Amino acid sequence: KRFAMVLPVLERYLAWLERHRQCLHTPHRLYWSNGLASGMDNTPRDAGRPGRNSSGDETGYVDMSCQMVIQYENLAVMCDELGKPGRAVELRARAREIGARINRWCWNSRDGIYYDVDPKGRQRRIKSIACFWPLLAGVASPEQAERLVKNLKDKKTFWRKMPFPSVSADHPDYDPRGRYWRGGVWAPTNLAVIKGLEKYGYEDFAAEATGRYLRGLSTVFQKTNTLWEMYAPDS
Numbered sequence: 354k355r356f357a358m359v360l361p362v363l364e365r366y367l368a369w370l371e372r373h374r375q376c377l378h379t380p381h382r383l384y385w386s387n388g389l390a391s392g393m394d395n396t397p398r399d400a401g402r403p404g405r406n407s408s409g410d411e412t413g414y415v416d417m418s419c420q421m422v423i424q425y426e427n428l429a430v431m432c433d434e435l436g437k438p439g440r441a442v443e444l445r446a447r448a449r450e451i452g453a454r455i456n457r458w459c460w461n462s463r464d465g466i467y468y469d470v471d472p473k474g475r476q477r478r479i480k481s482i483a484c485f486w487p488l489l490a491g492v493a494s495p496e497q498a499e500r501l502v503k504n505l506k507d508k509k510t511f512w513r514k515m516p517f518p519s520v521s522a523d524h525p526d527y528d529p530r531g532r533y534w535r536g537g538v539w540a541p542t543n544l545a546v547i548k549g550l551e552k553y554g555y556e557d558f559a560a561e562a563t564g565r566y567l568r569g570l571s572t573v574f575q576k577t578n579t580l581w582e583m584y585a586p587d588s
Contacts, residue, residue, distance in 0.1 A: 356431045363431075367424055376411035380474045381458040383413030383451075384421050388534065391416065391483075392541075393519065396534040397526040398469060398479055411472040415459050416483035419490035422448045422455070426491075452492040459487075465500030467493075480510060480521035481534075482542045488549025498553040505546070506558070513538075515569040516562045517546055518586035529587035537583035538566070 374384045387410065388396045398414075425448035432441035458474055459467040466484045468476040485501055487493040493501060505511045510521035518536040520527055531537030543566055550559040569584060 356435055360428065360431050360435065363424070363428060367421075367428070370421065370424075374417065376413050376472065379411050379413065379470075379472045381413050381454055381470050383418040383454055383458065383470065385411050386414040386417040393481075393483070393534040395532070396481060397520055397524060398477070398481055398483070412477070413458065413470045414483065415455065415467045415469055416486040418451060418455050418459070419486035419492060422451050422490040422492060425451070452490065455487060455490075455492050456494075456497075460497060464504075465497075466504050467501075480504070480524065482511075482517060482519045482539075482546065485517075485546050485549060488553060489545050491552060493553070495553065498555075502550070502553075502555055502558060505550075505562075513586040514588060515584045515586050516565055517543060522586070529585065531583055531585045533583065536586050538569075538586050539583045 370384070374386070376383055376385050388394050388399045391414065425444045429441040429444035429448070432438070432444060455467065458470045459476065461468055461476055461478070464478070464480075466480060467487050468478055468480075468484065470476055485505070488498060488501060504521075505517060509523050511517045513522060515538045518527070518531075518538055519534045519542060520536055522529075522536070526535050528535040543562075547559045547563055550556070550562070570580065573584065574580060
């Protein structure tokens with residue numbers, strides 16, 4: 354009953370996203386976002402981009418594009434339950450199509466990570482926490498997942514005292530104190546990474562990262578008697 358009620362609304366929402374968030378005038382035709390829309394307010398991903406935070410900026414965001422894949426897959430499950438197999442097939446086909454474009458345009462085999470792409474299809478080589486959304490979306494191959502995990506385990510980039518920083522530690526804008534999305538460690542993005550790791554069978558590393566993160570929360574709680582929206586990655 355719940356699925357029957359919400360499915361038409363969610364399908365209209367997806368249709369709106371296709372009209373207003375797809376990069377229609379680009380070769381990659383992925384989906385754009387910005388720091389304000391994604392919640393990553395001061396992310397370096399937006400730095401130096403003319404028209405940033407505006408509807409005219411058609412930079413394909415890895416996380417936004419993967420979220421479209423996830424939405425299509427979830428609606429397909431609803432259609433399965435509602436006895437709409439034909440529509441479920443259509444939705445899953447669309448998810449695969451977007452996933453294929455993400456792999457074609459965003460994957461960097463040299464760095465073993467996914468990057469945002471500008472309106473011309475050129476990769477913007479900024480290692481941010483958003484680069485790991487293909488794990489959660491199931492877009493990465495097992496080989497690509499292995500390369501992503503290697504990045505997460507790299508002490509020079511994402512494996513800090515508090516995992517996982519919102520931008521890699523070797524980025525010029527990285528702040529060891531966090532400064533929001535210039536390195537800050539956030540629960541929502543950590544959850545996305547952890548669930549992505551579990552999806553690909555990296556349960557041991559997911560548990561290790563979770564333990565390290567929760568120990569950090571506990572340590573800060575003992576000192577401040579509260580939980581915080583984000584944490585310093587290097588202390």
